[in-house]
Amino acid sequence: MSTIAVLGAGKIGESLLSGLLNAGYSPENLLFTERYQQRAEELTKRYGVRATDPPTAARQADVLVVSVKPQDIEPLLDEVGELVTPDKLVVTLCAGLPTSMFERRFTSGTPVVRVMPNTPMLVGEAMSAVSGGTHATESHLDLVEGMLGSVGRVVRIPEDQQDAVTALSGSGPAYFFYLVEAMIDAGILLGLPRSVAAELVVQSAVGSATMLREGEGHPVIMREGVTSPAGTTISGVRELEKHGVRAALIDAVEAAHSRSVELGAKHRQETDSDGA
Numbered sequence: 221m222s223t224i225a226v227l228g229a230g231k232i233g234e235s236l237l238s239g240l241l242n243a244g245y246s247p248e249n250l251l252f253t254e255r256y257q258q259r260a261e262e263l264t265k266r267y268g269v270r271a272t273d274p275p276t277a278a279r280q281a282d283v284l285v286v287s288v289k290p291q292d293i294e295p296l297l298d299e300v301g302e303l304v305t306p307d308k309l310v311v312t313l314c315a316g317l318p319t320s321m322f323e324r325r326f327t328s329g330t331p332v333v334r335v336m337p338n339t340p341m342l343v344g345e346a347m348s349a350v351s352g353g354t355h356a357t358e359s360h361l362d363l364v365e366g367m368l369g370s371v372g373r374v375v376r377i378p379e380d381q382q383d384a385v386t387a388l389s390g391s392g393p394a395y396f397f398y399l400v401e402a403m404i405d406a407g408i409l410l411g412l413p414r415s416v417a418a419e420l421v422v423q424s425a426v427g428s429a430t431m432l433r434e435g436e437g438h439p440v441i442m443r444e445g446v447t448s449p450a451g452t453t454i455s456g457v458r459e460l461e462k463h464g465v466r467a468a469l470i471d472a473v474e475a476a477h478s479r480s481v482e483l484g485a486k487h488r489q490e491t492d493s494d495g496a
Protein backbone atom coordinates (compact mmCIF):
# COMPACT_ATOMS: atom_id res chain seq x y z
CA MET A 221 0.00 0.00 0.00
CA SER A 222 1.19 3.57 -0.74
CA THR A 223 2.44 5.75 2.11
CA ILE A 224 0.42 8.95 2.31
CA ALA A 225 1.82 12.11 3.94
CA VAL A 226 -0.50 14.95 4.90
CA LEU A 227 1.49 18.20 4.72
CA GLY A 228 -0.39 20.54 7.08
CA ALA A 229 -2.70 18.63 9.41
CA GLY A 230 -5.12 21.45 10.22
CA LYS A 231 -8.88 21.15 9.88
CA ILE A 232 -9.08 19.42 6.54
CA GLY A 233 -5.76 17.57 6.93
CA GLU A 234 -6.92 16.12 10.24
CA SER A 235 -10.32 15.25 8.72
CA LEU A 236 -8.48 13.30 6.01
CA LEU A 237 -6.25 11.44 8.47
CA SER A 238 -9.24 10.56 10.63
CA GLY A 239 -11.38 9.56 7.65
CA LEU A 240 -8.67 7.33 6.17
CA LEU A 241 -8.11 5.59 9.53
CA ASN A 242 -11.87 5.03 9.91
CA ALA A 243 -11.88 3.60 6.39
CA GLY A 244 -9.26 1.01 7.40
CA TYR A 245 -5.96 2.64 6.36
CA SER A 246 -3.16 1.55 8.67
CA PRO A 247 -1.43 4.25 10.78
CA GLU A 248 1.89 2.82 9.52
CA ASN A 249 1.01 3.96 6.01
CA LEU A 250 0.22 7.51 7.09
CA LEU A 251 2.46 10.46 8.03
CA PHE A 252 1.74 14.09 8.72
CA THR A 253 3.60 17.37 9.22
CA GLU A 254 2.62 20.22 11.49
CA ARG A 255 4.38 23.48 12.37
CA TYR A 256 3.85 23.30 16.12
CA GLN A 257 5.27 20.47 18.20
CA GLN A 258 2.36 20.51 20.65
CA ARG A 259 -0.25 20.09 17.87
CA ALA A 260 1.86 17.30 16.34
CA GLU A 261 2.03 15.47 19.67
CA GLU A 262 -1.74 15.83 20.19
CA LEU A 263 -2.48 14.36 16.76
CA THR A 264 -0.05 11.46 17.23
CA LYS A 265 -1.71 10.69 20.56
CA ARG A 266 -5.20 10.90 19.04
CA TYR A 267 -4.58 8.89 15.87
CA GLY A 268 -1.35 6.91 16.38
CA VAL A 269 0.07 8.46 13.20
CA ARG A 270 3.70 9.57 13.00
CA ALA A 271 4.58 13.26 12.69
CA THR A 272 7.61 14.32 10.73
CA ASP A 273 9.06 17.34 8.94
CA PRO A 274 8.11 18.19 5.34
CA PRO A 275 11.45 17.16 3.73
CA THR A 276 11.36 13.74 5.44
CA ALA A 277 7.71 13.33 4.41
CA ALA A 278 8.64 14.22 0.83
CA ARG A 279 11.38 11.58 0.83
CA GLN A 280 9.45 8.79 2.57
CA ALA A 281 5.89 9.04 1.24
CA ASP A 282 4.57 8.01 -2.17
CA VAL A 283 1.59 10.38 -2.03
CA LEU A 284 1.98 13.94 -0.71
CA VAL A 285 -1.28 15.62 0.22
CA VAL A 286 -0.79 19.38 0.43
CA SER A 287 -3.26 20.86 2.90
CA VAL A 288 -1.80 24.15 4.08
CA LYS A 289 -3.61 27.46 3.56
CA PRO A 290 -2.96 28.93 0.10
CA GLN A 291 -1.24 31.86 1.85
CA ASP A 292 1.28 29.39 3.41
CA ILE A 293 2.16 27.52 0.25
CA GLU A 294 5.40 29.31 -0.70
CA PRO A 295 7.51 28.39 2.36
CA LEU A 296 6.33 24.79 2.12
CA LEU A 297 7.24 24.55 -1.56
CA ASP A 298 10.63 26.14 -0.84
CA GLU A 299 11.22 23.38 1.71
CA VAL A 300 10.15 20.36 -0.36
CA GLY A 301 10.15 21.50 -4.01
CA GLU A 302 13.42 19.90 -5.13
CA LEU A 303 12.70 16.65 -3.30
CA VAL A 304 9.48 15.99 -5.19
CA THR A 305 10.18 13.80 -8.21
CA PRO A 306 7.96 12.12 -10.82
CA ASP A 307 7.80 8.85 -8.83
CA LYS A 308 5.68 10.74 -6.24
CA LEU A 309 2.08 11.81 -6.57
CA VAL A 310 1.14 15.26 -5.28
CA VAL A 311 -2.47 15.83 -4.26
CA THR A 312 -3.36 19.44 -3.54
CA LEU A 313 -6.41 20.35 -1.49
CA CYS A 314 -5.60 24.08 -1.62
CA ALA A 315 -8.45 26.38 -2.68
CA GLY A 316 -7.69 28.39 -5.78
CA LEU A 317 -4.17 27.11 -6.50
CA PRO A 318 -3.75 25.65 -10.00
CA THR A 319 -1.91 22.37 -10.68
CA SER A 320 0.43 24.31 -13.02
CA MET A 321 1.80 26.25 -10.05
CA PHE A 322 2.84 23.01 -8.31
CA GLU A 323 4.19 21.47 -11.51
CA ARG A 324 6.54 24.44 -11.97
CA ARG A 325 8.01 23.95 -8.50
CA PHE A 326 8.69 20.19 -8.67
CA THR A 327 10.96 18.09 -10.86
CA SER A 328 9.62 18.14 -14.40
CA GLY A 329 7.03 15.42 -15.01
CA THR A 330 5.77 15.19 -11.41
CA PRO A 331 2.08 14.25 -11.40
CA VAL A 332 -0.26 16.62 -9.56
CA VAL A 333 -3.96 16.07 -8.84
CA ARG A 334 -6.12 18.93 -7.56
CA VAL A 335 -8.93 18.01 -5.20
CA MET A 336 -11.62 20.02 -3.46
CA PRO A 337 -13.00 17.92 -0.58
CA ASN A 338 -15.10 19.03 2.39
CA THR A 339 -15.03 18.41 6.12
CA PRO A 340 -17.83 15.78 6.27
CA MET A 341 -14.86 13.55 5.37
CA LEU A 342 -14.59 13.23 9.14
CA VAL A 343 -17.72 11.05 9.10
CA GLY A 344 -17.11 9.32 5.76
CA GLU A 345 -19.52 11.66 3.92
CA ALA A 346 -17.17 13.99 2.04
CA MET A 347 -17.94 15.39 -1.36
CA SER A 348 -14.70 15.61 -3.32
CA ALA A 349 -14.05 16.83 -6.85
CA VAL A 350 -10.87 15.70 -8.59
CA SER A 351 -8.93 17.15 -11.58
CA GLY A 352 -5.68 15.89 -13.02
CA GLY A 353 -2.79 18.18 -13.96
CA THR A 354 -0.58 17.81 -17.04
CA HIS A 355 1.32 14.69 -15.87
CA ALA A 356 -1.44 12.91 -13.96
CA THR A 357 -2.36 9.63 -15.62
CA GLU A 358 -5.51 7.55 -15.34
CA SER A 359 -3.84 5.40 -12.68
CA HIS A 360 -2.94 8.48 -10.58
CA LEU A 361 -6.56 9.65 -10.80
CA ASP A 362 -7.77 6.15 -9.91
CA LEU A 363 -5.52 6.13 -6.86
CA VAL A 364 -6.81 9.51 -5.65
CA GLU A 365 -10.42 8.56 -6.37
CA GLY A 366 -9.92 5.33 -4.40
CA MET A 367 -8.46 7.23 -1.46
CA LEU A 368 -11.23 9.86 -1.41
CA GLY A 369 -13.91 7.31 -2.28
CA SER A 370 -13.13 5.63 1.04
CA VAL A 371 -14.18 8.81 2.88
CA GLY A 372 -17.16 9.92 0.79
CA ARG A 373 -18.25 10.54 -2.78
CA VAL A 374 -16.02 11.67 -5.63
CA VAL A 375 -16.61 13.34 -9.00
CA ARG A 376 -14.05 14.04 -11.70
CA ILE A 377 -14.23 17.52 -13.22
CA PRO A 378 -12.19 19.77 -15.54
CA GLU A 379 -9.80 21.93 -13.53
CA ASP A 380 -11.46 25.16 -14.70
CA GLN A 381 -14.54 24.18 -12.66
CA GLN A 382 -12.60 23.84 -9.39
CA ASP A 383 -13.26 27.42 -8.19
CA ALA A 384 -17.03 26.86 -8.60
CA VAL A 385 -16.81 23.53 -6.75
CA THR A 386 -14.81 25.18 -3.96
CA ALA A 387 -17.57 27.77 -3.53
CA LEU A 388 -20.40 25.23 -3.62
CA SER A 389 -19.33 22.00 -1.90
CA GLY A 390 -15.95 22.99 -0.42
CA SER A 391 -17.48 25.85 1.54
CA GLY A 392 -21.00 24.37 1.44
CA PRO A 393 -20.97 22.66 4.86
CA ALA A 394 -20.41 26.09 6.48
CA TYR A 395 -23.65 27.36 4.95
CA PHE A 396 -25.62 24.34 6.18
CA PHE A 397 -24.12 24.74 9.67
CA TYR A 398 -25.04 28.44 9.58
CA LEU A 399 -28.64 27.58 8.71
CA VAL A 400 -28.83 24.98 11.49
CA GLU A 401 -27.37 27.47 13.97
CA ALA A 402 -29.98 30.09 13.01
CA MET A 403 -32.86 27.59 13.28
CA ILE A 404 -31.70 26.48 16.73
CA ASP A 405 -31.71 30.17 17.75
CA ALA A 406 -35.29 30.40 16.47
CA GLY A 407 -36.29 27.42 18.64
CA ILE A 408 -34.73 29.12 21.67
CA LEU A 409 -36.61 32.34 20.87
CA LEU A 410 -39.81 30.28 20.97
CA GLY A 411 -38.90 28.97 24.43
CA LEU A 412 -37.55 25.49 23.67
CA PRO A 413 -34.58 24.25 25.71
CA ARG A 414 -31.34 24.46 23.61
CA SER A 415 -30.79 20.69 23.64
CA VAL A 416 -34.34 20.01 22.42
CA ALA A 417 -34.10 22.72 19.72
CA ALA A 418 -30.76 21.26 18.57
CA GLU A 419 -32.12 17.71 18.38
CA LEU A 420 -35.19 18.83 16.44
CA VAL A 421 -33.18 20.83 13.92
CA VAL A 422 -30.32 18.36 13.44
CA GLN A 423 -32.63 15.38 12.91
CA SER A 424 -34.75 17.46 10.51
CA ALA A 425 -31.54 18.28 8.59
CA VAL A 426 -30.45 14.62 8.51
CA GLY A 427 -33.93 13.48 7.41
CA SER A 428 -34.13 16.15 4.71
CA ALA A 429 -30.61 15.33 3.45
CA THR A 430 -31.48 11.62 3.31
CA MET A 431 -34.66 12.41 1.33
CA LEU A 432 -32.64 14.58 -1.06
CA ARG A 433 -30.08 11.84 -1.63
CA GLU A 434 -32.38 8.83 -1.70
CA GLY A 435 -35.67 10.25 -2.91
CA GLU A 436 -36.42 10.63 -6.57
CA GLY A 437 -38.01 14.06 -6.40
CA HIS A 438 -36.68 17.54 -6.97
CA PRO A 439 -36.12 19.75 -3.87
CA VAL A 440 -39.00 21.97 -5.01
CA ILE A 441 -41.40 18.98 -5.00
CA MET A 442 -40.17 17.96 -1.55
CA ARG A 443 -40.68 21.49 -0.24
CA GLU A 444 -44.18 21.56 -1.74
CA GLY A 445 -44.89 18.33 0.15
CA VAL A 446 -44.30 20.16 3.45
CA THR A 447 -46.27 23.26 2.47
CA SER A 448 -49.96 22.73 3.29
CA PRO A 449 -52.55 25.12 1.84
CA ALA A 450 -53.14 28.00 4.29
CA GLY A 451 -50.79 26.22 6.67
CA THR A 452 -47.74 27.16 8.73
CA THR A 453 -44.93 26.51 6.24
CA ILE A 454 -46.12 28.94 3.59
CA SER A 455 -46.14 31.71 6.21
CA GLY A 456 -42.49 30.91 6.92
CA VAL A 457 -41.54 30.61 3.24
CA ARG A 458 -43.06 34.04 2.55
CA GLU A 459 -40.68 35.53 5.17
CA LEU A 460 -37.66 33.80 3.55
CA GLU A 461 -38.65 35.30 0.20
CA LYS A 462 -39.28 38.74 1.77
CA HIS A 463 -35.78 38.71 3.30
CA GLY A 464 -34.14 37.64 0.04
CA VAL A 465 -32.64 34.45 1.48
CA ARG A 466 -32.45 32.76 -1.96
CA ALA A 467 -30.56 35.74 -3.43
CA ALA A 468 -28.34 35.93 -0.34
CA LEU A 469 -27.32 32.27 -0.78
CA ILE A 470 -26.58 32.79 -4.48
CA ASP A 471 -24.51 35.88 -3.61
CA ALA A 472 -22.66 33.96 -0.88
CA VAL A 473 -21.62 31.20 -3.28
CA GLU A 474 -20.66 33.76 -5.93
CA ALA A 475 -18.50 35.65 -3.38
CA ALA A 476 -16.76 32.41 -2.36
CA HIS A 477 -16.09 31.70 -6.05
CA SER A 478 -14.53 35.16 -6.51
CA ARG A 479 -12.29 34.59 -3.49
CA SER A 480 -11.12 31.23 -4.84
CA VAL A 481 -10.26 32.86 -8.18
CA GLU A 482 -8.44 35.63 -6.30
CA LEU A 483 -6.38 33.14 -4.25
CA GLY A 484 -5.11 31.54 -7.46
CA ALA A 485 -4.70 34.72 -9.54
CA LYS A 486 -1.10 35.50 -8.63
CA HIS A 487 -0.03 31.92 -9.36
CA ARG A 488 -1.89 31.77 -12.68
CA GLN A 489 -0.18 35.01 -13.78
CA GLU A 490 3.24 33.51 -12.92
CA THR A 491 2.42 30.43 -14.99
CA ASP A 492 1.23 32.59 -17.92
CA SER A 493 4.37 34.73 -17.84
CA ASP A 494 6.53 31.54 -17.81
CA GLY A 495 4.78 30.60 -21.05
CA ALA A 496 3.59 27.35 -19.46
Ligand SMILES: NC(=O)C1=CN([C@@H]2O[C@H](COP(=O)(O)OP(=O)(O)OC[C@H]3O[C@@H](n4cnc5c(N)ncnc54)[C@H](OP(=O)(O)O)[C@@H]3O)[C@@H](O)[C@H]2O)C=CC1
Nearest residue numbers: 228230231232253254255287288289290292296313314315
Ligand atom coordinates in the same frame (compact mmCIF):
# COMPACT_ATOMS: atom_id res chain seq x y z
N1 LIG B 1 -11.31 23.54 5.97
C1 LIG B 1 -12.00 23.10 4.92
O1 LIG B 1 -13.21 22.82 5.01
C2 LIG B 1 -11.33 22.90 3.61
C3 LIG B 1 -10.04 23.36 3.36
N2 LIG B 1 -9.47 23.16 2.13
C4 LIG B 1 -8.10 23.63 1.87
O2 LIG B 1 -7.24 22.96 2.75
C5 LIG B 1 -6.17 23.80 3.10
C6 LIG B 1 -6.07 23.87 4.61
O3 LIG B 1 -7.25 24.46 5.12
P1 LIG B 1 -7.65 24.30 6.66
O4 LIG B 1 -7.43 22.90 7.07
O5 LIG B 1 -8.97 24.91 6.81
O6 LIG B 1 -6.55 25.26 7.32
P2 LIG B 1 -5.80 25.08 8.69
O7 LIG B 1 -5.12 26.37 8.96
O8 LIG B 1 -6.71 24.50 9.72
O9 LIG B 1 -4.71 23.96 8.35
C7 LIG B 1 -3.48 24.17 7.76
C8 LIG B 1 -2.44 23.55 8.64
O10 LIG B 1 -1.18 23.54 7.99
C9 LIG B 1 -0.17 23.94 8.91
N3 LIG B 1 0.96 24.45 8.16
C10 LIG B 1 1.11 25.62 7.53
N4 LIG B 1 2.32 25.69 6.93
C11 LIG B 1 2.94 24.52 7.19
C12 LIG B 1 4.21 23.99 6.85
N5 LIG B 1 5.09 24.68 6.11
N6 LIG B 1 4.50 22.75 7.26
C13 LIG B 1 3.62 22.06 8.00
N7 LIG B 1 2.41 22.50 8.37
C14 LIG B 1 2.08 23.72 7.96
C15 LIG B 1 -0.89 24.99 9.73
O11 LIG B 1 -0.21 25.26 10.91
P3 LIG B 1 -0.51 26.67 11.70
O12 LIG B 1 -1.68 26.38 12.56
O13 LIG B 1 0.75 26.89 12.42
O14 LIG B 1 -0.79 27.74 10.68
C16 LIG B 1 -2.25 24.34 9.94
O15 LIG B 1 -2.24 23.43 11.02
C17 LIG B 1 -6.42 25.16 2.47
O16 LIG B 1 -5.62 25.30 1.34
C18 LIG B 1 -7.89 25.12 2.11
O17 LIG B 1 -8.16 25.86 0.95
C19 LIG B 1 -10.10 22.47 1.13
C20 LIG B 1 -11.36 22.00 1.34
C21 LIG B 1 -12.10 22.21 2.55
Ligand SMILES: O=C(O)[C@@H]1CCC=N1
Nearest residue numbers: 315386387390391392
Ligand atom coordinates in the same frame (compact mmCIF):
# COMPACT_ATOMS: atom_id res chain seq x y z
O1 LIG C 1 -12.65 28.55 3.46
C1 LIG C 1 -11.79 28.07 2.73
O2 LIG C 1 -11.01 28.80 2.10
C2 LIG C 1 -11.67 26.58 2.57
C3 LIG C 1 -11.82 26.14 1.14
C4 LIG C 1 -13.15 25.47 1.05
C5 LIG C 1 -13.57 25.35 2.44
N1 LIG C 1 -12.75 25.91 3.25
